[in-house]
Amino acid sequence: MVTLNFTFAALKFYSTMDRKVRVRFAPSPTGPLHMGGVRTALYNYLFAKKHDGDFLLRIEDTDQTRYVEGAEAYIQEALKWCGILPNEGQGYGGDVGPYKQSERKEQDLYRKYAQQLLDEDKAYYAFDTPEELEQMREDLKKAGVAAPQYNAISRMRMKNSVSLSTEEVEKRIANGDPYVIRIKIPRNEEIKFKDMIRGWVSVHSSNLDDKVLYKSDGMPTYHLANIVDDHLMNITHVIRGEEWLPSAPMHVYLYEAFGWENTRPEFAHLPLLLKPDGNGKLSKRDGDRLGFPVFPLEWQDPETKEVSSGYREKGYFPEAFVNILAFLGWNPGTNQEVFSMEELIESFSFERVGKAGAKYDPDKARWFNQQYLRSKSNEAIADELLAFHDEIEEIKQVEKPYLAEVCGLMKERATFLADIPREGAYLFHPADDFDEKTVRKKWKEDSAGLMEEWADELESLNEFTAEKVEESFKSFLEKKELGIGRVLPLFRLLLTGQGMGPSMFAIAALLGKEESLKRMKNGISTLG
């Protein structure tokens, strides 16, 4: 047995080695793409790029009842924002399209494969009504069957082309009776495959259901469409979420039933993304509850009009978002944590993807964004502020070089772009009021007089640079025989209204002599 497995694995290895790597991301347009979905797309993308392969986007919309307006456009936009760009697929063209299953169905691409299975006695027609199915499951449960299924045993008591006579089946079909096509899972077989992340996964066929492959509405189910499309699109590796692991053996069996086992893709089932507190997978609700987005982009439900926040709108950089996602389930095995997309491609491998679900940590996510913000040049940050935050009045009221200098001053204490103009609002216009606590602690009776003297010193400066202001300030302290902590907070209070912030001399220099003196004068008269 061991020898057999080894041989099988070796054969598989060779058969996929000489094929160009082709992977696909295949979401259903049933709503906005969840960050877990984006991560699946990302891992597919990284794997494809790493191996000079293709990354395709396929839309799996076989369930017409769950179609949501705008969801497909959302998927496209989200991937674009993240820089996870398909080089083939829906919206990108390619030789093996269409890339949308509803359109493929129009071309009748699926029915013939179901027919092939029917002809080879590997699938059968079933006429059972939903009520009959429910009844069967109930009866089996009552009879003490632990896992009621439509399988090799129970199928004999149902209405299908295995249990019914040929004449009866033909009559029903001719009559137009609704039917589905079910896969005929063999009764006693061990089905195994080697998952790239989990190793050997083995399930006995008695635990598999005779799943519906073709629905009575004429649409294939996911199971059929997925296998047929992956085969027709020459997919070499199926990288998807762990929720698919239970049906993977059935998919493996389907490849065998079709006679496609030699080109069957490899599987990698990704660990789930879990909610930050407690257990269970990350859901839309958790974001609302804990105050962080679970979607890449903001989304408004077309029916309920309910708005879900997005990483983009919250101020996350796409590079940071990708970096965050990459580290939820994968790590490079080194101490490096900040990775560009290129570096991720270079380092990515399934050997370093974990098996256990990863709890999402919003704090760590913020930290990543901060790292990216700090690593950008002042000019780049100014550009991004102007491009993405035109709702902020301040940034439009100054020249860009000035804005860039503000960014330089503020970026080390900010996490998001918008923090800069908010926390540094006083660099754009005088503060509305003075920080009460600082006034109480620092503004004494003699403060006004002291600041007037200091203003005179500033007035006499010819060069109003940070260095000159500092120099002048030092000699002022010496002259007055005062400590820096007595005087500087007053200066800061007058110019910024705050008790904290970046270097006071840099602030004064940035504001300029005239503005600095004006603020001092106004402040002194207000505070007395």
Place this chain on the structure above:
RNA sequence: GCCGCGUUCGUCUAGGGGUCCAGGACGCCGCCCUUUCACGGCGGUAGCACGGGUUCAAAUCCCGUACGCGGUACCA
């Protein structure tokens, strides 16, 4: 219930029999730097789910238990 997958600091994780009285990062705490806040530096807190094996030696291998998650649809 049944089937499958999983389980190292609060969180993300390194670790694939000895070099681990378990390393890094986020968070938290303390100290230093600083007018202040932040940054930075230094230090600290805290973990191998449990029980049996195997072995001279186990976080690492095997079995079991517990717990968690996923699946159990004519949804994907």
